Amino acid sequence: MDLHQLFVFTKVVEHKSFSKAADEIFLSQSTVSSHIQALEKMLNIKLFDRVGRESILTPQGERLYQWALKLLLIKDQALLDIKEGMTDLRGMIRIAASSVPGQFMIPRMVKQFRKHYPEVTFHINQSSSKIVAEKVLNGSVDIGILGEKYENDKLRYIPLVKEKLVLITSNHNEMVGPVKIRDILNYPFVMRNSSSGTNALLERVLKKNNIQKEQLNIIAYTESGQSLMQFVIQDIGISIISEIAAREYSSNNMLKMHAIYGFDDERYFYLVYNINKTQSLLSKLFIDSAVHLVDGKLG
Structure with missing residues (x-):
């Protein structure tokens, strides 16, 4: 199974759109479609249903998505293990933030993180705390930073700043x-x-x-x-x-x-993540170091 095809597949899932996935990973829409068609042909299953303007996962597609995330994480871990340093890690971290963290905390956190992982790209979405929590729940972002807790069994909160x-x-x-x-x-x-x-x-x-x-x-x-x-x-x-x-x-x-x-x-500002979402190695590193990123003490 081609890991690049699985990577492209996960981006289509996250964006619910072939064109938006293509824009993010700098491929043409036709190339993205070819990768998905190749996966479907190899597995002999249908991965997406077209509902309005969105591409929605089929039940088989949902199961493949969970496996794809795990396989891509293993790939990242393997690359990390065989390289002497970690500065070669590259990829994107998606963060949803409420207004205060988005304006006053995240720029500092990104600056600190990129000192150690300069090949990382960030996609920041700013909205209200409630919508941030919803985005984390539905998996459209990797991490949320917000100023209010919305209790849910799937959400884990890490206090950052009081x-x-x-x-x-x-x-x-x-x-x-x-x-x-x-x-x-x-x-x-x-x-x-x-x-x-x-x-x-x-x-x-x-x-x-x-x-x-x-x-x-x-x-x-x-x-x-x-x-x-x-x-x-x-x-x-x-x-x-x-x-x-x-x-x-x-x-x-x-x-x-x-x-x-x-x-x-x-009150606290919190980092929140979905325990049911398999995080990329980069997202996991960001989560684990978040407290130190805020205070500028990431060693």
């Missing part, structure tokens, strides 16, 4: 020093969307302080952390966001960051 939320205002806002949580009721407020980890923590804190979400003067909801920052910088509203994100803007004097009295709730 942080808290802070209030941010424009440089023109008259607020000074630590503020009380109820002070935010007096100002226009910009809110993250409901599926973000930041929003989930904020709603828990509001409930803890007997504040209904409806009491806030919410002028805008946004899925984009950068858009939210611009609302605040332009003095359109205030917001409560990740301290990690706020610190970057505050240190550059783009906005003001305030602690909140009694706002002691903290």
Whole structure:
């Protein structure tokens, strides 16, 4: 059985598309189709059903996919074993990340990882924490990094960084020093969307302080952390966001960051992976070293 054909097969499975798989691995769509047809002919089975625009695995295709992942992992391990160093490892790691990790954590992690494995390519998809968890569950990414846990027996979480939320205002806002949580009721407020980890923590804190979400003067909801920052910088509203994100803007004097009295709730950012997904050797190395990648101490 040709390992390259199996590699091409796994990419079609992951993208549910011959054309998208071809784009990723720099082959023509006709070449990808030829590889799949050769596999089907050799095994005398049908691997995909065409459903709308997507190519969906048949039951036989699903079984082959699981074996293909294992065989490709064994190939990587064999290459690693017979080479003196690990810098020759190459391949792609797919990561889904919520907004704060995607903007402020992953670039540092990628930089650290590529010092040791310079032939690695990363595909980063940024979305809400809930969607990150869904992508990890359905296997469309290898790893997720997010700010909220969504419990599922298939998901394993590794704590990376602990942080808290802070209030941010424009440089023109008259607020000074630590503020009380109820002070935010007096100002226009910009809110993250409901599926973000930041929003989930904020709603828990509001409930803890007997504040209904409806009491806030919410002028805008946004899925984009950068858009939210611009609302605040332009003095359109205030917001409560990740301290990690706020610190970057505050240190550059783009906005003001305030602690909140009694706002002691903290959260973790987690790496999450699917225990039922056979990881490539590179993905496994990234998972195992994630904590050190964040703090810059990967030896």
